[in-house]
Every structure is written in structure tokens, then in C-alpha cells.
Amino acid sequence: MKASRLLSLIGLQLIAIVLISFSLSEGAIQVQCPGDTDGDGLWTGTEVQPPNTQCIHLAAGDGFVTMADGHLQYTFGFSDITGVLPEDVMRTGMLAAEFPGPSIKVKEGANVYLTLTNVGMIMRPDLFDPHSVHFHGFPNAAPIFDGEPMSSISINMGSSLTYYYTTPDPGTYMYHCHVEATEHMQMGMLANLWVTPLQDGATVGGCASQKYVFNDGDGSTCYDVDFPIQLSGFDSNFHDLHIAVQPLPFALMKDNYPMINGRGYPDTINPGPLPAPVIDGETGAVSQKVSSMISATAGQKVLLRVSSLATVDFYTLSVLGIPMRVVGRDAKILRSSSGQNLSYTTTSVTLGGGESYEVILDTAGVAPGTYFLYTTDLNNLSNSGEDFGGMMTEIDIL
Amino acid sequence: MKNTFIMKRAAWMLLIAAALVFGGPRAYAAIDGITGPTFNLTARAGYISTSEGGSYLMWGYADGAGLMQYPGPTLIVNQGDLVTVNLSNQLTVPVSIVFPGQSGVTAVGGTTGLLTSEAPAAGGTVTYSFTAAQPGTYTYYSGTRPELQIEMGLMGALIVRPTVNPATRAYGHSDSQFDHEYLFLLSEMDPDIHDQVAAGNMNPMDTTTYFPVYWFINGRTAPDTMGMAHDPLLPHQPYNIVPFMHPGEKVLLRMIGGGRDLHPFHTHGNHHKVIARDGRMLSSGVGADLAEMAFTTTVVPGSTADAIFTWTGEKLGWDMYGYTNATHPAYCSASGNPTAAYPADKLSQLPTDRCKPFPVTLPDQTDITNGQFYSGSPFLGSMGYIPPGEGGYNPNSGFLYMWHSHAEKEITNFDIFPGGMLTMLFIEAPGVTLMEP
Numbered sequence: 001m002k003a004s005r006l007l008s009l010i011g012l013q014l015i016a017i018v019l020i021s022f023s024l025s026e027g028a029i030q031v032q033c034p035g036d037t038d039g040d041g042l043w044t045g046t047e048v049q050p051p052n053t054q055c056i057h058l059a060a061g062d063g064f065v066t067m068a069d070g071h072l073q074y075t076f077g078f079s080d081i082t083g084v085l086p087e088d089v090m091r092t093g094m095l096a097a098e099f100p101g102p103s104i105k106v107k108e109g110a111n112v113y114l115t116l117t118n119v120g121m122i123m124r125p126d127l128f129d130p131h132s133v134h135f136h137g138f139p140n141a142a143p144i145f146d147g148e149p150m151s152s153i154s155i156n157m158g159s160s161l162t163y164y165y166t167t168p169d170p171g172t173y174m175y176h177c178h179v180e181a182t183e184h185m186q187m188g189m190l191a192n193l194w195v196t197p198l199q200d201g202a203t204v205g206g207c208a209s210q211k212y213v214f215n216d217g218d219g220s221t222c223y224d225v226d227f228p229i230q231l232s233g234f235d236s237n238f239h240d241l242h243i244a245v246q247p248l249p250f251a252l253m254k255d256n257y258p259m260i261n262g263r264g265y266p267d268t269i270n271p272g273p274l275p276a277p278v279i280d281g282e283t284g285a286v287s288q289k290v291s292s293m294i295s296a297t298a299g300q301k302v303l304l305r306v307s308s309l310a311t312v313d314f315y316t317l318s319v320l321g322i323p324m325r326v327v328g329r330d331a332k333i334l335r336s337s338s339g340q341n342l343s344y345t346t347t348s349v350t351l352g353g354g355e356s357y358e359v360i361l362d363t364a365g366v367a368p369g370t371y372f373l374y375t376t377d378l379n380n381l382s383n384s385g386e387d388f389g390g391m392m393t394e395i396d397i398l
Numbered sequence: 399m400k401n402t403f404i405m406k407r408a409a410w411m412l413l414i415a416a417a418l419v420f421g422g423p424r425a426y427a428a429i430d431g432i433t434g435p436t437f438n439l440t441a442r443a444g445y446i447s448t449s450e451g452g453s454y455l456m457w458g459y460a461d462g463a464g465l466m467q468y469p470g471p472t473l474i475v476n477q478g479d480l481v482t483v484n485l486s487n488q489l490t491v492p493v494s495i496v497f498p499g500q501s502g503v504t505a506v507g508g509t510t511g512l513l514t515s516e517a518p519a520a521g522g523t524v525t526y527s528f529t530a531a532q533p534g535t536y537t538y539y540s541g542t543r544p545e546l547q548i549e550m551g552l553m554g555a556l557i558v559r560p561t562v563n564p565a566t567r568a569y570g571h572s573d574s575q576f577d578h579e580y581l582f583l584l585s586e587m588d589p590d591i592h593d594q595v596a597a598g599n600m601n602p603m604d605t606t607t608y609f610p611v612y613w614f615i616n617g618r619t620a621p622d623t624m625g626m627a628h629d630p631l632l633p634h635q636p637y638n639i640v641p642f643m644h645p646g647e648k649v650l651l652r653m654i655g656g657g658r659d660l661h662p663f664h665t666h667g668n669h670h671k672v673i674a675r676d677g678r679m680l681s682s683g684v685g686a687d688l689a690e691m692a693f694t695t696t697v698v699p700g701s702t703a704d705a706i707f708t709w710t711g712e713k714l715g716w717d718m719y720g721y722t723n724a725t726h727p728a729y730c731s732a733s734g735n736p737t738a739a740y741p742a743d744k745l746s747q748l749p750t751d752r753c754k755p756f757p758v759t760l761p762d763q764t765d766i767t768n769g770q771f772y773s774g775s776p777f778l779g780s781m782g783y784i785p786p787g788e789g790g791y792n793p794n795s796g797f798l799y800m801w802h803s804h805a806e807k808e809i810t811n812f813d814i815f816p817g818g819m820l821t822m823l824f825i826e827a828p829g830v831t832l833m834e835p
């Protein structure tokens with residue numbers, strides 16, 4: 001990106017903030033969360049959390065991330081503003097897009113109130129796009145809470161929409177914005193989402209951790225530690241043209257940054273958030289918070305919640321040296337209709353966009369050391385022109 | 399970018415919808431196609447349209463003296479039929495047909511080709527015969543230079559109906575029972591190849607640079623996918639794809655990979671149950687006991703998959719018809735539970751959902767963007783206020799769900815979003831007559 005363009009954009013950004021502040025209708029930012037009275041989506045002081053209730057407040061806007069080769073990338077995305085008072089929402093949410101978005105973990109059967117506030121795209125003040133949350137894979141969804149904007153509604157800049165879910169089935173899902181899906185998803189409005197089963201907390205089949213992927217009834221999906229592994233790709237040309245306010249190359253879209261949880265190797269193994277991106281000398285918001293560093297002690301069962309929200313390519317993931325046992329696919333346990341266990345052991349899983357797998361790595365008998373989780377589509381072991389990186393991370397067995 | 403989904407032919411659909419609402423019941427339509435056991439196919443050239451206004455030379459199979467069509471006619475036969483396909487060739491190159499999944503295919507006439515006998519260029523003929531021994535969803539395509547000729551459009555679907563319950567089951571067994579069936583023949587196109595063939599270059603294939611920019615369901619790009627079948631404006635693309643159902647009914651998806659790329663096909667609304675692949679039930683011996691639940695199925699080139707989709711609205715946590723004690727005291731008691739008078743045709747949702755109030759307050763009109771398929775109401779069969787110029791394509795206030803390639807790049811038409819490999823499922827309220835545009 002050229003500095004001159006950025007400077008002029010930052011000028012526009014100031015205008016946009018002024019415009020957005022003026023165009024806000026009173027009360028358009030509103031968190032609906034039972035028991036919460038001050039509108040921050042948390043239960044504090046005398047506020048009482050109703051049983052089995054979960055509230056989340058996400059902002060949808062724009063921001064920046066840094067690719068593993070140092071390339072600064074303009075993005076759209078979500079950020080977690082749960083706990084932020086309504087008057088502070090715009091200030092907190094603007095230019096704070098994360099990639100991937102905040103991971104959402106819910107319990108089976110919870111009453112989930114997810115509020116989405118559209119804080120606008122500060123770097124693209126010419127755009128007035130609405131946004132949405134699509135809970136991808138939600139069973140028996142109703143259009144009003146499905147986030148697919150053609151058959152329902154999406155939320156305009158400066159306003160909030162509260163989605164409601166009862167999360168009836170455990171498993172690995174994902175969420176993403178569905179407005180202008182090709183553009184908003186390529187731009188980064190993607191995140192991990194999973195639902196834990198009611199069986200958790202009970203000892204079934206001798207499962208000491210009391211953690212399960214599904215309500216399996218026999219402990220066969222018992223695990224000790226779990227990690228979300230979301231695959232995606234960025235086409236840096238698309239992003240660069242986007243912030244340059246140029247026509248978007250949908251037809252030519254070709255991802256050159258294959259990633260796990262929004263990072264290419266070696267950033268994937270950074271255990272913490274990546275440093276905040278620096279935009280033209282100014283430090284932005286910390287935006288890449290999901291590490292893909294997998295660590296466990298020998299003997300533990302490691303659950304990988306693998307999903308793909310790639311908008312272009314299929315990817316094949318492999319683990320060298322530890323068998324991969326696939327126990328679920330698309331948030332459903334692998335079982336025959338007569339109850340036969342159909343889980344299988346493999347060395348790879350292949351995912352297109354919108355697919356998920358639950359994979360357990362049983363490290364019993366595995367020698368301590370470093371193992372790799374990587375794509376066997378070897379051209380995707382790259383960060384654009386940089387040839388050692390991309391869709392790969394490490395598994396540390398201690 | 400501003401969403402401008404131009405439904406250039408959706409006005410047709412709307413008219414049909416209005417007509418059907420007042421036109422009384424109509425029998426469920428089966429998959430569009432031609433029935434055997436004898437077929438006369440002609441390979442010829444013609445131009446197809448893409449939704450944003452493109453026009454491309456294709457080669458395709460025509461039904462006898464009819465127009466070239468993309469995809470070729472869906473051939474529908476019965477299990478056990480001795481199927482005969484007479485192919486005549488009006489193209490300037492030899493062509494043929496192979497029938498993957500069929501055993502004992504014999505060819506009479508024509509000239510010897512690499513995979514099968516071919517109909518010579520400019521008037522040649524060949525006849526293929528086989529017994530359709532097993533029910534299921536199959537494909538057929540050219541066995542002559544398939545890397546070029548399938549791309550050019552020489553492919554189609556073959557459906558073999560079972561001996562038992564042929565109209566309502568895909569495989570005879572009750573696990574394959576359906577109320578409505580739809581074809582999802584997925585393909586893609588690199589226009590460079592078509593432009594070169596149109597310019598007379600019959601050797602345009604460089605597979606290393608193959609780069610599709612169009613994606614089709616049943617030979618159409620969205621929004622044409624949702625236009626009416628046999629639209630005179632699309633003479634070479636007769637098949638549409640707009641699935642319809644009521645809550646609790648079962649839709650059979652017959653998915654076929656008709657091109658060279660994989661496509662992750664996602665059903666909004668619910669999982670679908672993949673009951674068969676390549677014309678065989680996923681079975682250890684008893685029905686489709688090895689069926690796989692999926693919210694996205696990878697459709698593989700040259701391969702088929704059959705899936706059953708259903709949707710009941712269960713466990714939403716609120717009454718999907720909007721019935722509460724306040725609005726419908728006859729249906730809902732003061733304690734918020736359904737009474738015996740709760741409508742009998744609306745029982746697909748669970749008793750625990752019935753009469754439960756809608757859980758949130760929706761934003762004001764000024765704060766939202768209404769989708770063109772939104773009824774203005776969160777409730778099935780209810781219409782709400784939508785500002786003029788918004789909404790409008792959901793005349794019966796159904797619940798609509800996008801079914802699409804989840805490689806989102808593929809829901810575009812050559813730089814125009816949305817388009818491509820996309821359609822909408824209509825779940826209509828109980829009692830609403832389903833339209834088959």
C-alpha cells in the first residue's frame with residue numbers, strides 16, 4: 001500500500017467517524033440480553049444472569065492484519081465487544097476487526113443472545129454495507145436468525161441486531177458474515193464456533209476428563225484438550241484493490257495466503273496474539289488473537305475442531321507421526337443408523353469451504369517432540385512468494 | 399458493494415406464483431427430463447446465456463431434432479429397462495457417450511474410439527445399449543476428448559427409477575423415500591476455451607491454465623437458476639432449479655459433478671443426509687444405514703450423491719407461526735402451552751416450541767436492509783411490512799434458504815455478485831400450494 005493513499009484514507013476516516021456519529025439514530029445500538037440492564041451484555045452488580053443463558057456482543061467492521069511475510073492486509077471482520085457500554089461501542093468496535101473473529105463456544109441447549117452491531121468500514125467510507133452473522137450448520141434454522149441476507153434482514157451501520165439460538169446439537173460449526181458473501185468472506189468475516197455436549201461433566205466410558213465431542217453414550221469421543229483449526233485463504237490482490245477503492249476482482253480471485261486461524265506459518269505457532277498491525281506509522285488494534293500452537297502431554301487425547309471457510313480452494317490437512325481418528329463430520333457423530341461406530345483412522349482430511357471435521361489425535365505411546373499439522377497441497381505451504389510457511393502449525397507433545 | 403441482485407426473469411416466477419396460489423392444487427412434478435427406454439440424441443452446437451449477459455458457444459446433446467441443450471436431456475428410465483441411445487452427430491468433430499456405472503454397454507456402428515465407439519463428424523451415428531440394472535443417479539458424457547467435450551457441454555444426467563415405489567423412492571428402500579426430488583448437476587466454465595472453439599481452434603486446451611469464471615446448476619447461472627423451466631429466453635438451457643417443500647416433507651437432492659472441479663455444496667436450513675453415492679445406497683445391507691449427515695457435501699467430478707433434506711423447525715425455542723396466548727388464545731393457553739385446537743397441519747415443530755414467544759425485538763425498518771426474498775415477518779406464512787422496492791420475491795411468505803457452493807467465489811458471474819452456483823429453497827407454510835416454475 002502506498003503511504004500517500006493511506007494518508008488520504010485516514011483523512012476520509014475522520015470524515016467517516018463524524019458522519020457515522022451524526023447519522024446514528026438514538027438507541028439503534030442495543031444489546032438484548034435477559035437480566036442485563038445497562039446494555040453491556042454482561043451481568044454485573046445487581047443484574048442476575050438467567051439460568052442457561054449466554055450473551056455475546058460482536059462488532060462488525062474493518063481493520064488490518066499482518067501476513068506471515070509482513071504484508072499488511074486490509075480486512076473486514078468481527079470483534080468481541082461484550083461488556084462494552086452502548087455509548088462506547090462505536091469507539092471500541094471501529095477499526096478493530098479480528099481475523100478470525102472471536103471464537104464462540106456455547107453449551108448445548110443454551111439460550112444464546114448474540115448481538116451484532118455494525119460499526120461501519122472506516123477505511124471505506126464510500127461503503128454502507130450491512131452485515132450479518134450466519135451460524136453455519138445450525139439445525140432447523142429459521143431465516144430470521146440465519147444471517148443469509150436475501151431471505152431475511154441484515155443490520156445497517158450504526159445499528160444492532162440480536163440473534164437467538166438454542167444450540168440443540170453439539171459439534172464443530174463456524175460463523176461468518178453472509179452479506180455480499182464472496183466479498184465479505186474473502187475480506188475475513190470468518191470465525192470458529194463450537195457447541196459442547198450435555199454429556200460433559202459426567203464420566204462415561206471411563207473418560208477421566210469428562211469432556212466429549214458428542215453425546216456419544218460410550219465415551220468414544222472423549223478428549224482432554226481441544227483446538228479450533230479453521231482453514232482459510234486470502235487473495236492479497238483482492239484486499240489491496242479493496243482498500244484502494246478499485247473494482248473487485250471476483251473472477252480472478254486466487255488465494256495466495258493459505259492460513260490456519262488467520263495466520264501463516266510460523267505465525268501459527270506464536271502462542272499469543274500477534275503484535276498489532278502498524279498502519280502508516282500508527283499502531284492499530286490487536287487483530288490476530290487465535291493461536292494454532294497445539295500442545296499436549298503424551299497420553300492425552302487432542303481434539304482438533306477442523307473447519308474450512310476458504311472462499312476458493314479445497315485443502316487437505318495431514319499430521320505426520322500421529323494417527324488422525326475422525327469421530328465427527330459437519331457436527332455429527334460418525335455413527336450408523338443402528339448405532340455402529342463409523343469413526344475411522346486416517347492420515348488426512350480434505351475440506352472445502354463450509355465443511356468441518358472432528359479429529360482426535362491419541363498421543364498414547366507417541367514420543368515427546370514436535371509434530372506437524374500441515375497441508376499436503378504443498379503449494380499452499382507458502383506465504384505468498386515466501387516458500388516456507390502457509391498452512392502449517394506444530395504439535396508439541398511434552 | 400451494494401447488493402443489486404438483478405432478477406431479470408424473476409418477474410416470470412412471481413406471476414407464476416400468483417397464478418398458482420389461486421389456481422388450486424397441482425401434482426408434484428418429477429425431475430424434468432425425457433423418458434426411455436429408447437432415446438435419440440443429436441450432438442450439435444448452440445449458444446447459452448449467462449445471467450449477466452454473456453453468450454458462449456457450447457456443444458451439447460439435443461433430444462432428437464430439438465435444440466442443443468446444456469446440460470443434455472436428463473434421461474429417465476426404469477430399473478431393468480433395456481436402454482437404447484441412438485446418437486447422431488451434427489458437430490464437425492467425432493463425439494460419443496459413456497455411461498459410468500452401467501455394465502455391459504454395447505455400441506453398434508460408428509468408428510472405434512479410445513473409450514467407446516464414436517459417431518463420426520458431420521452426420522455420423524452410433525447406437526449404445528445397456529440394461530439399467532440398478533436404480534440411482536448417474537451421469538453420462540462424451541468419451542471423446544472428454545477434457546474438451548465435457549467442458550463444451552456434452553454431458554447430462556441419467557436417472558434409473560427403482561422397481562419398487564419408482565415415483566417416491568430413489569432406491570426402492572424406505573430410507574430413500576422423498577416427497578419432492580431435484581437435480582443438482584454442477585458444472586463450471588472457462589470462457590476462453592469456448593471463444594477459441596468458436597474461432598475455429600479445435601485444440602484449445604491447456605489444462606494448466608484452465609480458469610473457470612462461471613458456475614452452473616443444471617446449466618444455468620443464478621439468478622437464471624430460479625427462472626422458469628423451458629423459458630423461451632433460454633432456449634438451450636431448459637432446466638431450472640428451485641426446490642420447494644412444506645415443513646416435515648423430504649426433498650431428494652440428486653447431485654452430480656458435471657465438470658472438472660470439486661464443489662462444496664451447502665444447504666442452508668438444515669443438514670442433509672447423504673444416502674447414496676454413484677448410484678449405490680450407503681449400506682451395510684439394511685437400507686441406507688451408513689448414510690452421512692452433512693451441512694456441506696463435496697460434489698465430485700464424474701460422481702453422484704443422493705441426499706435427503708428435511709426441515710421441521712424443531713427446537714427453535716419459539717413458535718415459528720408466531721402463535722402465542724396473546725395473539726391466538728384458542729391455540730395457546732395462558733400458561734403458554736398449545737391447546738388441542740392448535741392447527742393439526744402445523745405440528746412439525748415440537749410441542750415445546752409451540753406458543754413460545756419470539757425471543758427478541760427486531761430492529762426498526764430504518765436500521766435494517768430487507769432481503770428480496772424476505773417476507774417482512776420472522777414467521778412462516780406471515781407477511782410483514784417491507785418498504786416499497788424491497789422484498790417482493792416471496793409471494794407466499796415462505797421460509798427461504800440459499801443452497802449454494804460454499805466456495806463463495808463460485809456464486810458470481812464473471813465478476814458480478816451474486817450469481818453462479820446458487821438457488822433458493824422455498825419452504826412454504828402448510829396448505830400453500832407449491833409452485834414448480
Ligand SMILES: [Cu+2]
Nearest residue numbers: 131177179184
Ligand atoms: Cu459483512
Ligand SMILES: [Cu+2]
Nearest residue numbers: 134136176354
Ligand atoms: Cu456458511
